[in-house]
Amino acid sequence: MGxxxxxxxxxxxxxxxxxxxxxxxxxxxxxxxxxxxxxVGLKGTDxxxxxxxxxxxxxxxxxxxxxxxALKPLLRLMDEIELVTYPSLMGEDIAREYGFIPKxxxxxLGDVTTEKDTKRAAKAMLDxxxxxxxxxxxxxxARDICSAVGTSLVCLGIPAGVKxxxxxxxxHPVRAGExxxxxxxxxxxxxxxxxxxDVNEEELRREIVSARxxxxxxxxxxxxxxxxxxAGSTGNEKYSQEAIxxxxxxxxxDEFYYLVGPGTTTSAIMQRLGLDHSLLGVDLxxxxxxxxxxxxxxxxLKKISGKPTKLIxxxxxxxxxxxxxxxxxxxxxxxxxxxxxxxxxxxxxxxIHSFHSRSLLVDTGDSALDQTLSGHYRIITGFREAIxxxxxxx
Amino acid sequence: xxxxxxxxxxxxxxxxxxxxxxxxxxxxxKFHQAKWDEPVIFEMHTPxxxxxxxxxxEQEIQEAVGDGISSIPENMRRKxxxxxxxxxxxxxxxxFLRLSQHTLGADFNIDIGQGTCTMKYSPKINESFVRSxxxxxxxxxxxEDTVQGALEVMYKLGTFLQEISGMDKxxxxxxxxxxxxxxxxxxxxxxxxxxxxxxxxxxxxxxxxSHPSDAAAAAVKGYKVITLYPDEYGLPDIAALKKxxxxxxxxxxxxxxxxxxxxxxxxxxxxxxxHNAGGLCGYDQANANGLLGITRARxxxxxxxxxxxxxxxxxxxxxxxxxxxxLGVREKFIDYMPMPLVEFDGKKYSLNHNLPHSIGKVRGYYxxxxxxxxAYAWIMSLGAEGLREVAEVAVLNNNYVMxxxxxxxxxxxxxxxxxxxxxxxxxxxEKLTEDTGVSTEDITNRLVDFGFHLWSSHHxxxxxxxxxxxxxxSYSKAELDEYLAGLEKTVNEAYxxxxxxxxxxxxxxxxxxxxxxxxxxxxxxxxxxxxxxKQKKGE
Numbered sequence: 001m002g003x004x005x006x007x008x009x010x011x012x013x014x015x016x017x018x019x020x021x022x023x024x025x026x027x028x029x030x031x032x033x034x035x036x037x038x039x040v041g042l043k044g045t046d047x048x049x050x051x052x053x054x055x056x057x058x059x060x061x062x063x064x065x066x067x068x069x070a071l072k073p074l075l076r077l078m079d080e081i082e083l084v085t086y087p088s089l090m091g092e093d094i095a096r097e098y099g100f101i102p103k104x105x106x107x108x109l110g111d112v113t114t115e116k117d118t119k120r121a122a123k124a125m126l127d128x129x130x131x132x133x134x135x136x137x138x139x140x141x142a143r144d145i146c147s148a149v150g151t152s153l154v155c156l157g158i159p160a161g162v163k164x165x166x167x168x169x170x171x172h173p174v175r176a177g178e179x180x181x182x183x184x185x186x187x188x189x190x191x192x193x194x195x196x197x198d199v200n201e202e203e204l205r206r207e208i209v210s211a212r213x214x215x216x217x218x219x220x221x222x223x224x225x226x227x228x229x230x231a232g233s234t235g236n237e238k239y240s241q242e243a244i245x246x247x248x249x250x251x252x253x254d255e256f257y258y259l260v261g262p263g264t265t266t267s268a269i270m271q272r273l274g275l276d277h278s279l280l281g282v283d284l285x286x287x288x289x290x291x292x293x294x295x296x297x298x299x300x301l302k303k304i305s306g307k308p309t310k311l312i313x314x315x316x317x318x319x320x321x322x323x324x325x326x327x328x329x330x331x332x333x334x335x336x337x338x339x340x341x342x343x344x345x346x347x348x349x350x351x352i353h354s355f356h357s358r359s360l361l362v363d364t365g366d367s368a369l370d371q372t373l374s375g376h377y378r379i380i381t382g383f384r385e386a387i388x389x390x391x392x393x394x
Numbered sequence: 395x396x397x398x399x400x401x402x403x404x405x406x407x408x409x410x411x412x413x414x415x416x417x418x419x420x421x422x423x424k425f426h427q428a429k430w431d432e433p434v435i436f437e438m439h440t441p442x443x444x445x446x447x448x449x450x451x452e453q454e455i456q457e458a459v460g461d462g463i464s465s466i467p468e469n470m471r472r473k474x475x476x477x478x479x480x481x482x483x484x485x486x487x488x489x490f491l492r493l494s495q496h497t498l499g500a501d502f503n504i505d506i507g508q509g510t511c512t513m514k515y516s517p518k519i520n521e522s523f524v525r526s527x528x529x530x531x532x533x534x535x536x537x538e539d540t541v542q543g544a545l546e547v548m549y550k551l552g553t554f555l556q557e558i559s560g561m562d563k564x565x566x567x568x569x570x571x572x573x574x575x576x577x578x579x580x581x582x583x584x585x586x587x588x589x590x591x592x593x594x595x596x597x598x599x600x601x602x603x604s605h606p607s608d609a610a611a612a613a614v615k616g617y618k619v620i621t622l623y624p625d626e627y628g629l630p631d632i633a634a635l636k637k638x639x640x641x642x643x644x645x646x647x648x649x650x651x652x653x654x655x656x657x658x659x660x661x662x663x664x665x666x667x668x669h670n671a672g673g674l675c676g677y678d679q680a681n682a683n684g685l686l687g688i689t690r691a692r693x694x695x696x697x698x699x700x701x702x703x704x705x706x707x708x709x710x711x712x713x714x715x716x717x718x719x720x721l722g723v724r725e726k727f728i729d730y731m732p733m734p735l736v737e738f739d740g741k742k743y744s745l746n747h748n749l750p751h752s753i754g755k756v757r758g759y760y761x762x763x764x765x766x767x768x769a770y771a772w773i774m775s776l777g778a779e780g781l782r783e784v785a786e787v788a789v790l791n792n793n794y795v796m797x798x799x800x801x802x803x804x805x806x807x808x809x810x811x812x813x814x815x816x817x818x819x820x821x822x823x824e825k826l827t828e829d830t831g832v833s834t835e836d837i838t839n840r841l842v843d844f845g846f847h848l849w850s851s852h853h854x855x856x857x858x859x860x861x862x863x864x865x866x867x868s869y870s871k872a873e874l875d876e877y878l879a880g881l882e883k884t885v886n887e888a889y890x891x892x893x894x895x896x897x898x899x900x901x902x903x904x905x906x907x908x909x910x911x912x913x914x915x916x917x918x919x920x921x922x923x924x925x926x927x928k929q930k931k932g933e
Contacts, residue, residue, distance in 0.1 A: 069831075174831040187910045353854040357624055376637040378620070384613065387602075387621040388634035 024081045024184045026074070027130035027153075028067075028102070029121050029145075031137035032089040032113055034161040035062035051112065061089075066160035066173045067136035068094050073177035075099075081184055084128050086121045089113065103128075115144045122148035132220070134180045136160040139197055142168050143214050146196045151218040154191055156180055165319065167194035168217045183220040192221040192237055193264055195316065197326065213262050213280050213316055213326035240348040241268035243383040248312065248346060249273060257309040258285040259300065259338070261327045265314040265346050282329045297331045304334070310342045311335070320355045322391060323373070324363030332366035340372060345379040345389075352381065352389065359392035367393070413794055417872035421879040425845040426901045428495035435489055436922040439479040445486055477923070496903045498847045500710065504873045506795070507841065507848035509818045509862020510653045512683050512705035520708070520771045524764035534759035538744055544763060545743035549736045551720075551770045558781070559679070559699050560692020561722030566703070566761030567732045570712070571680055572607035573756050574700035574719025575647065578676035579615045580753040581698060581723065581730040582645040585674060588751060595644035599668070601630040602856055603652035603820075605678045617644060623856075628656045628809025635664060639671035649678040650694075651685075653852070653862065654808055655792070655815035665695040674698070682706045683866060684789045684817030687782030691722075698723040707769035718765040732756055784867045788817045791865035791874060795819075798878045799863065802885050804829055808857040818864035820857050827859045832888040832895045834859040839906075840887070840898035844880040 036054045074081070075098060083102040085091030087109055095102040105124045109117060118137070122145040125133045132154050135141060138161010145155060157169035158176040170176035182188045193216040221237065245268040252258065260266050260283045270277035270285070277283045281294030284303055292303055311334075316326035322345065323330060335343075345360075362373045370393030378386050463471065481489070505513035523529060532541055552564035568574035579598065586595045598612035601622045609619045620638045622630040630648070646668040651657040658664070665675045677691045677699035683706045691699040703709045703718040711717065723731060733752050734745035745760070773781065796819050799805050804826025807819055823834045834850040838861075841848045852860040865874055887894045899905060911917035919925035 172827070172831050182908075182910065187908050189916070190914060349854060352623075353856050356858055357626070357856060376631070376634050378637065381621075384618040385621075386618065387623060388631070388638045389623055390625075390631070390634070 025128065025130040025132075026081050026083050026180065026184060027125035027128065027133035027135075028071070028083055028085045028091045028095060029118070029125065029133060029135040030063055030067045030086075030089065030091045030094065031118055031135070031141040031160070032061055032063055034137040034141055035066070063136045063160040064089070064094065066158055067091075068097075069173035070134065070136065070158040070170075070177040070180075071095070071098055071100075073174060073181050077181055077184065084125065084130050086117075086124075090117065090121060115140070118144040119148040122153070125149070126153050132156060132180055132183050134158065134176060136173075138164055139166050142166045142196045142217060143198050146215045146217050151193055151216055153218065154183070154220065155217045156183075156219050165197035166217075168196060168219050179220055188220050190221040191218050193217070194219045195264075197316070212328070215280065216264070237348055237350055240350065240382060241265050242272070243385075244346050244348065244380055245269040245272040247380050247383045247385070248344065252288075254287050255308060256286075256342075257291070257304055257307045259283075259304065259309055259311045259330070259334075260285060261311070261313045261330060263314040263316060263326075265348060265351075266312055269312065269346070280326075282327065295329065297329050297334060300329060300334050301337065304337060308342070309338045310344055311338045312344045312346060314346050315351060315355075315360050320358065320360045322360045322362050324361070324365065330364075332364045332369045335364060335369060335373070343373075343377070345377050345391075347379050347381060349381045349387070352379070352387065359390040361392060361394060363394045370394070412871050413790065415871075417870070417875045419872040419876040419879065421876055421883065422845050423843075425843065427498075427842075427845075427903050428492075429903050430492040430495065432489065432492045432496070434922060435481065435486075436479045438481050438485060438489065441480055443480045443482050443485075445481065445483040498842070498845065503845050503847055504869060504877045505847060506863050506865045506869060506874070506877055507846060507861070509655075509820065509849065509864040510681070510852075511711065511849070512681075512702070512817075512864060512866055513711075513868075514683070514705075514708055514866040515868035516708050516710045516768065517772065517775070520768040523771055524767050529763060529767055532763075538742075542743050545736050545745070546738075547770050548760065548763075548766055549738050549743055551766055551773070552722075552736065554770075554773050555701060555720055555722055557778075558686060558690070559701070559722050560690040561699060562725040563728045563731065563735065564720055564722040565731050565735055566718050566720050566766050567755065567757050567759075568700070568719035568721055569757045569762060570704075570717040571605065571678075571700065571702045571719045572611060574702075574721045575605070575607045575611040575676070575678060576614065577719075577721050577732060577753065577756055578647065578698050578700065579611045579617070579645070580756075581727055582674045582676065583615055583617075584730055584751055584753050585727070586644055591672070595642055595672070597638075597640075597642045598644055599635065599638050599646045599673075601648055601652060602854075603628075603630075603654050604647065604649040605653075605680050608647035608649070608678055612647065618642075624652075624654075624809065626809070627812045628652075628654050629658050629660070629812070630664075632660060632663060632667075635667055639667055639673065641672065643668060643671045643673040645674040645676060647676045647678060649681055651681050651816040651818075653681070653818070654820040654857075655681075655818040655862075655864075656809065656812050657814075657816050661694045669695070680705060681817065683864075684785050684792070686785040687778065688785055692724075698727060703765045703769040708772040709765040709768040712762075712765075716762050716765050718762045718769075720769075734760055736760065785817075787867035788865070791867065791869065792817050792819065792863075794871075795863055795865050795874055795878065799881065802882060803889060804885060805881075808860070817866070818862055820852065820860055820862045822857050823859040823861065826885065826888055830888045830892045832892050834861050836895045836898065837861070837881075837884050837888070839902075840884045840895045841880055842899040842902045844883075846877055846880050 033051055071094060078100060083095055083100045085095050085102045085104055087104055087107055090113060092102060092104050118141055126149050134156050135145060136158040141161060142157055155168060156176055156179060158173045159169040170179055196214045196217055198212055198214040241264060244265060248269050249272050260270060262280050262282065267277055267279050270283060273285065273288050275285065275290045276293065278294035282300060283290060284292040284295060292299060313322050315322050362370050364370055374391050374393050376388050377391050379389050380386050500513055532544055548566060555564045556562060568577050586592045596618055597620050598617040599620045600608040603624065609621060612619050622634045622638060625631040650661050668675050674697045677696040679699050679701045682701055700719045700721040703720055704711050729749050729751045730753055731749060732755050733749050734747045737744050737746045792815060796815060799821060800807065804823060806822055806825060808822050823837065827833050838848045838850045848861055850861050852862060884895060917928060919928050
């Protein structure tokens with residue numbers, strides 16, 4: 001904690017921690033149906049019919065177990081935090097089971113909870129001014145919270161869903177609880193924006209993967225605790241992104257159009273250029289001017305037609321997709337026009353290390369193109385720093 | 395045959411026979427470390443308290459030399475007195491003795507858990523040489539004629555290392571591995587500059603499992619650093635190297651075996667690809683302990699290499715102090731070396747200050763002599779065969795430990811598609827963490843309760859939940875078994891009572907250290923002044 005070297009006596013230290021914990025509020029939310037589809041072979045539980053099917057197939061409430069594990073590391077702070085939660089299955093039951101005396105936000109819940117309940121609960125947590133919202137669920141839950149509160153609330157996911165593609169989840173429920181405790185004790189104060197990915201379940205069941213980058217949630221920044229980067233702590237992701245942006249901008253040439261894909265790392269490049277940009281979309285830049293924002297495929301093709309163009313990409317999501325997840329606007333036609341040699345790949349090292357030597361992936365929908373695109377790429381990882389990394393196709 | 399000298403060098407002989415027998419050991423479950431609740435020395439500050447009272451200088455001397463301060467240029471004189479703690483001699487002594495009991499030093503614990511560090515026995519007899527006035531009382535400014543013995547030791551150790559590596563000349567000036575790497579990069583840079591390619595060749599290639607100083611030293615010299623990642627076999631990818639080299643390549647800095655313990659058997663192909671692109675190749679031999687007398691830098695076609703005398707050659711590790719990165723180069727690059735070099739004309743040892751392309755100095759004088767002397771004595775006690783035996787026993791010990799660790803639930807070697815390792819292994823607790831939530835850091839904390847150290851700081855965690863074990867040749871089978879018993883007990887606890895491991899240690903000095911402030915520029919403080927400043931800011 002505050003003991004940088006040594007110094008404060010144990011008593012003084014305890015007193016300081018106690019004072020710091022005064023009035024700390026922890027929001028605690030469980031999506032009770034999350035994860036029920038996983039064990040019975042469904043791809044998720046978004047939608048009432050699927051949930052019914054899951055229950056028929058014998059699905060057991062799984063989120064409850066996971067949420068329970070996450071609360072354990074917080075028990076020692078019981079007297080020092082105020083737990084704010086939603087009624088019955090959405091948090092209250094587990095909290096009481098452990099002896100918390102929670103503040104329960106009033107709400108009428110049906111016998112089966114829905115995404116509307118999640119969204120309403122997240123909004124209520126924002127109104128309650130909780131310091132941290134700890135939620136148990138999957139990508140769908142993260143998406144609902146994201147749509148309700150955006151990045152205005154610090155959140156942290158307890159992995160309890162079938163789909164965990166988003167970067168907002170801790171690597172393990174216990175880790176989520178531990179990280180929440182550290183954050184509330186102010187040992188961890190930095191936050192970062194992490195990706196909320198949304199894979200369409202309907203299509204996934206038909207074996208079509210269509211993921212998109214839905215948005216960002218603000219989470220405590222300790223990489224070793226997080227799902228998407230089990231890579232140990234290597235410093236601040238924000239500084240890495242700024243260093244990458246400096247490198248890319250220094251090398252920009254007036255002769256090329258630059259098509260900038262979605263992501264926080266690519267968005268740091270736009271920030272360095274001082275340009276308005278879309279975090280989740282594709283933007284076009286020429287000579288440091290914005291030629292188009294949040295372009296769709298047709299707009300891109302029209303604008304870059306006949307112009308030498310470079311494409312700046314960063315891997316999206318926990319599986320490391322360079323193309324085909326979250327940036328489908330960059331279609332095979334767009335890539336063919338730009339050419340493989342004009343692709344610039346950027347990524348923080350933290351993110352690369354989270355893939356544990358697995359290749360980055362492309363899945364453009366055109367298998368011949370995917371094959372052409374695979375191979376080794378030079379990936380810019382910092383100022384005057386690059387790595388050589390393999391890209392494969394599915 | 396029993397060889398008392400070899401025994402004193404830290405190899406336990408007849409190792410093959412011993413390995414097959416059951417050893418007698420006891421896991422120290424009642425271990426408890428001293429806990430002094432010692433303040434930081436700055437907190438012991440008492441104004442006016444003194445360790446040494448220096449008498450006033452006599453009038454006569456004062457008149458002759460002046461006040462000693464006015465000869466220092468005005469702008470170099472500090473305006474205020476340094477804020478050093480004022481503490482008496484006896485309190486200082488106690489303070490540091492207490493602190494020394496807070497550590498798990500190399501001479502206390504079975505220090506095999508610091509993989510990549512090559513923690514071996516530093517024979518105590520060698521201390522009597524370095525503490526002898528013949529070594530301790532000489533000064534680097536002395537005339538060559540009066541230090542012929544010291545120069546002879548340096549020259550001869552150079553020739554030993556030439557034989558071990560196949561290089562043509564060595565210097566001991568670099569004060570550690572990172573300094574030796576800096577010299578390698580400096581030579582590479584100077585070489586290209588003199589060929590008129592200094593500007594164009596602005597990239598250094600290295601690998602993620604090489605020594606991190608390879609990348610750092612290159613960056614310090616202004617190079618763009620291109621890092622290669624391993625393939626599924628844990629080896630740096632040849633295809634990636636081919637993609638990396640170009641007319642911009644200045645050189646390759648690489649460790650082999652890398653920190654995974656995997657030997658890159660395609661290393662000749664690597665040096666060839668880089669040479670063909672016009673680059674030079676520097677071999678980081680920080681992991682040389684399993685290769686002594688077996689493979690050489692020359693045969694792998696490296697232009698230069700270095701050894702850590704404080705790792706492979708038994709001198710103790712120094713925390714930036716008495717270490718030595720012994721740097722060797724091929725004939726073609728001798729002119730680029732730091733000066734001076736020790737030469738011998740058949741009669742007399744001398745210092746050569748005349749190297750036309752020298753990169754200059756990386757440190758004063760010609761090296762850390764005590765480290766050189768210890769390494770010399772160690773090699774002399776072993777002989778050529780003994781050195782090879784060091785490597786063989788280090789590999790044998792590693793194989794033994796590796797087999798035992800692979801039998802532990804939840805533990806595995808990284809990159810299992812390559813089963814063989816040299817002198818160390820980068821393992822992973824990934825399975826154990828998934829099964830139990832217990833992380834490598836938790837296990838590290840628990841092992842402290844048995845008096846062991848396990849080092850998990852292998853950032854970046856390309857291998858998840860990593861730990862590395864490097865048993866070297868020094869530890870007895872009983873000690874290896876004791877350490878393994880500690881690991882086994884901890885693993886069993888992780889599965890049966892994970893909280894026990896997660897709340898550890900119980901028997902150590904500081905029970906839990908929160909590492910997060912070390913990651914946060916707003917919070918970290920490595921000096922007392924920074925601590926006070928940031929603490930004030932935080933209130």
